[in-house]
Amino acid sequence: MTASATGHSGAASLEFRGVTKRYDPGTNGPGAVNDLSFHVPAGAICVLVGPSGCGKTTSLKMVNRLIEPSAGEILLDGVNVQSVEVTALRRRIGYVIQQVGLFPHLTIGRNVAVVPGLEGWSKARQRARTLELLSLVGLDPARYENRYPTQLSGGERQRVGVARALAADPPLMLMDEPFAAVDPIVRERLQDEFLRLQRELAKTILFVTHDIDEAIKMGDLIAVMAEGGHLAQFGQPDDILARPASEFVARFVGADRGLKRLSLRTIADVEVEPLGNIDGLPAFPHDTKLRDALAMLLVADTRGGVALDADGRPRGVVTVDGIACALGDAVPLRTAG
């Protein structure tokens, strides 16, 4: 990360311990959460995913205490969030929501500077941080700083939402379906950019989505939640795809979970055959997702494609069989980034 106007406060670990939220006594209505326990190490993205009404948003809102749990505790860097003064807690936690919730009466610059303003930073420091963050999320400060939210597209607004949440350099970010309101093309670009950003920032992130593909793409860890607010499975994306813990999880991740696992791997993960004659074979850069490579091989009707290494040199020939083998447990998944 480039020189920041703020100190870098790093990331915090997050732990749910037996967290329960009951609405109607004795029943489990939508949004209820039942004995949720999991641990997210500092700097990881944990995705809460599940069907609507499974309590994922409730779980997220219990972290910044927009909702108070009925039982259990949530620890931020080992400290129970309920022991922290609520506004101080919230200012230390970035919060991004689906509808963005930008303040329509404030310029983009002042929207980004909201939490620093609440925290009493000097005007000069607020402005320096605002300009830094707008650049960070890919918005030219000179063009956007003095505009109002209504003058921006949905994708631009969501970038501002991310910048605003990052403003006071919080050790934890809560993101509630942050990319669900934009069209699929913009969504994919925002996801990619956010992952690139996260590689620099290494924040701890709790991310809610109902979309299993988004969960697999964004998550270092995934918590699959079932109706009634139960934790159905917790683990790395590849684990959950390879070994669903229950019929529910298997159904939720989909019959194509094998193909989904391929999107977690790249050409660099696959065993190759000797080059031989490679005339007319398609070439795959080392970071091509195996899912895309397979799709191309099936269409290309060739014996395989040329796998390139990180320097762009041919490494060997990759075949459909080779890709299938990459899903075997013998080949360990290289963790990206």
Add this chain to the structure above:
Amino acid sequence: MNGEPLVRWDWIFAHTGPILDRVGQHLYLAVLAVAIGFAISFVLAAIAIRRRRLYPLVTLLATAVYTIPSFAMFAALVVVTGLSTFTAEVPLVLYTFVLLVPNIVAGFDSVPQDVLDAADGMGYTAGQRWWRVELPLAIPLVVSGLRLATVSTIGLVTVSAILGNQFGGLGYYILDGYHRTFTTEILVGGLLSIALAVLADFGFVLLQRLLTPWSAARAAAR
């Protein structure tokens, strides 16, 4: 007709001093009524927002008051409170409720829920949220309520002329002109009252633009 011209300019020029005094009185009665009406309406609206079940009752009362003819209310109040500025102000204040309360409530209702959620999630205290988010976003509808109430009150002030010579603002000239069958006076009272209302309306449009620069940005974006 006796050959008298429709407008006797010599009369107007001979009475500029008293006419200006009446303009001043007219504005005083109107501004005071709107200011008091706004303060009370804000309290009523605040109650209606917190206790939603009371809102229909508040609206019902405000509307019921509004159905009383102004002429009748001034006349009836004289019996109770005598000939005083207080008597002139009470009906004017009461009539503002029906325009102000619903606009203030609608103004605060218009603040989007996602904006309130974001404000809470970012760590605004309740007070900060009210002053820095809810109030500014309610301004457009609150100001349009004030605009309506002011224009309507400026018109109604003329009716208070029935309380006697020392009331009524420009309404004095309308009533006096009627009694004396003197068109010039009626026109001076009526037209100046209209001019005041138009100016006030224009003033609120300007005020609204100054207070809510983001609304202009929205219009330009379309």
